[in-house]
Amino acid sequence: MTDHEAIAFVLHEARLIDEQRLDEWLDLFTEDGRYWMPLEMGQTDPILHNSLFYDDKILLRIRIERLKGAKTYSQKPKSRCHHLMQAPLVERREGGEISTWAAFHYVETRLDEQTLYAGWARHTLVVEDGRPRIRLKRVDLVNCDSAFGNIQLFM
Amino acid sequence: MTRDLATVRDLVRETEVHRDVYTSPAVFDLEMKHVFGNAWVYVGHASQIPAMGDFTTTTIGTTPVVMVRQGNGAIGVLINRCPHKGTRVANEPCGNAGRFFRCPYHAWSFRLDGTVAAIPLPGGYENTGFKDSTAAQGMTPVGHVHVYRDFVFARLAESGIGFEDFFGEGLSSIDNMVDRSPVGKLEVVGGVLRYLHKCNYKMLMENLTDTCHPMVAHESSAGTAVNVWKTMPEGTPRHPAVEIYAPFMSSYQFYEAMGIRVWPNGHGHTGVSHSIHSDYSAIPGYFEQMVAAYGEERAKSILDTARHNTAYFPNMTVKGPIQTLRLFKPVAADRTMVESWTFRLVGAPDRLLERTLMYSRLINAPTSPVGHDDLEMYERAQDALHADANPWINMQRLYDPGEEAQASAVANGTTEWQMRNQFRAWKALMREAAP
Incomplete structure (x- = not known):
């Protein structure tokens, strides 16, 4: 994977979320992939300290199926979201893994409310079956320890 | 809209309640004063403040309070307000105050039990009757504090129902949670x-x-x-x-x-x-x-x-x-x-x-x-x-x-x-x- 391919992949990944092509999005993760949103600045432990998200693929699948559900009342009407991303930087290559870093603003909206979040996305990518896949997507919110209302979609 | 207590009580019937108990700011204000002023409210856990001067900040109803480990090892709960101009004294969710709380506005400082330790330029209060003022009493402690198996509860009111009478057998659920530790101890983490x-x-x-x-x-x-x-x-x-x-x-x-x-x-x-x-x-x-x-x-x-x-x-x-x-x-x-x-x-x-x-x-x-x-x-x-x-x-x-x-x-x-x-x-x- 070239730097250019890694950068294009990260931008494409955000676009899939914004377009709510979430089955395609889930398919970007490796089978042992994780989506992690820490609760604390600089958090190192996702197991014995809590997080906002620390989802494996099954938990992500449950969320995605739930969002589609006919009886998912918190999605009547549905939420929408929007990413504005800085060009990702390739930070590290090690043992077949490529790590990228990108600052972003993210808006989640439902009914008459629009909420702005800001943070940094760190992707750990690997090549599987000839295509890039996400082993870890870590999302650090600048206000990770703030009180929040519902966060229903993915950043 | 003002409300008197008798009409507010009429909002609660045996099997139905009036929506004003959920929506009315006037009812809310009365709840803060009478319900949260007289009940025993949870303020924190002793494991959060192990050392002298350790504190956490929280609210009882809408009243800001600070829970602090005092020099004698006891836990105190003070109204988190400087008696001088009303500034909130402890601002972080948790921290260590050392031996004194110090108001960041005019540097009035208070012992961990809330009493005044020092005021800059004290001469300015001589012959003013200051000693008899409310401010000279320092940061106000809540009415009562009770620590039950490291769970800290406080009652704002000075008199009223006692802790054991208030919770009674209900404490058995806290007991069960603590007893699930093989050494009978919990620690707030995560x-x-x-x-x-x-x-x-x-x-x-x-x-x-x-x-x-x-x-x-x-x-x-x-x-x-x-x-x-x-x-x-x-x-x-x-x-x-x-x-x-x-x-x-x-x-x-x-x-x-x-x-x-x-x-x-x-x-x-x-x-x-x-x-x-x-x-x-x-x-x-x-x-x-x-x-x-x-x-x-x-x-x-x-x-x-x-x-x-x-x-x-x-x-x-x-x-x-x-x-x-x-x-x-x-x-x-x-x-x-x-x-x-x-x-x-x-x-x-x-x-x-x-x-x-x-x-x-x-x-x-x-x-x-x-x-x-x-x-x-x-x-x-x-x-x-x-x-x-x-x-x-x-x-x-x-x-x-x-x-x-x-x-x-x-x-x-x-x-x-x-x-x-x-x-x-x-x-x-x-x-x-x-x-």
Whole structure:
């Protein structure tokens, strides 16, 4: 994977979320992939300290199926979201893994409310079956320890 | 709109309550004064402030307070307001004050019991009668503090009901959570999840013992988890999160049979005989530790107690079997800050804490599908309650006209008795003089 391919992949990944092509999005993760949103600045432990998200693929699948559900009342009407991303930087290559870093603003909206979040996305990518896949997507919110209302979609 | 206490009490009937108790700022102000002023309210856990000068900041109702470890090892709770100009003295969620709190505005400093230690340029107060002023008393301590097995409660009022009388047998749920540690000790760890709800805090309290909603409101989350799990290949190891989600989809009969217990002063719990927490997988090594600590019979009795939610009136709940505590902090009639705290069972395997944190993250976080299901219902109610056509909320399910005479009871697990119990306690406190 070239730097250019890694950068294009990260931008494409955000676009899939914004377009709510979430089955395609889930398919970007490796089978042992994780989506992690820490609760604390600089958090190192996702197991014995809590997080906002620390989802494996099954938990992500449950969320995605739930969002589609006919009886998912918190999605009547549905939420929408929007990413504005800085060009990702390739930070590290090690043992077949490529790590990228990108600052972003993210808006989640439902009914008459629009909420702005800001943070940094760190992707750990690997090549599987000839295509890039996400082993870890870590999302650090600048206000990770703030009180929040519902966060229903993915950043 | 002003309200007097007698007309506010009329908003609560035996089996229905007027929506103004959820929507009216005037009623909210009276609640802060009379309910939160006279009840014993949870302020924190002793493990958060192990060393002298350690403090945490919180609120009792809407009153800002600071909980602090004093020099003699005792725990004090002070109103978090400088007696001079009213500035909040301790500003961080937690920290260490050293030997003195120091107001950042004019450098008045206070001992850890709140008394004045020093004021700059003291000569300016000579011959002014300052010694007799309210300000000279320092930071005001709350009326009373009681530490029960490291859980710190405070009552703002100087006189009123005692701690043991207020909670009575309800303390048994705290006992069960603490006893689940082989050394009988809990420690707050894992961070706090803070979830802002645009609804009245009482909706959360009532939902604690609302056992007719999980299979409906949570079909979207728990039902989906069950369905996704069914698509996994046979022999896939039980997923710990599915183990947490799936019991929410239990039948009405399951919830009816699990039972609800009510206690005096508005406390009560779901899950008398069993609960959604009964069937979690055993964590290797834990039972053996418990047997070594307590003996087999007592260990079994502690672990077989699977109480679901214990509601501590007016705004706290614990889940012993999963070691979580939630505090519903009232902000305004239509705003509540929900804090989810998690405990390590000191001496027990880390995998118990791992499960506790996963539970809290999946069920009680701003990112939790189960949380989304519930908050949607509360917020829809908070909005639609403004309809004048029917201003009453019904809580009549399994009502027994003789129930008020029974201080404690066990009833069918789908009764709304505990909701009525909370409102009876609320009504009793909405008086000029505390009972």
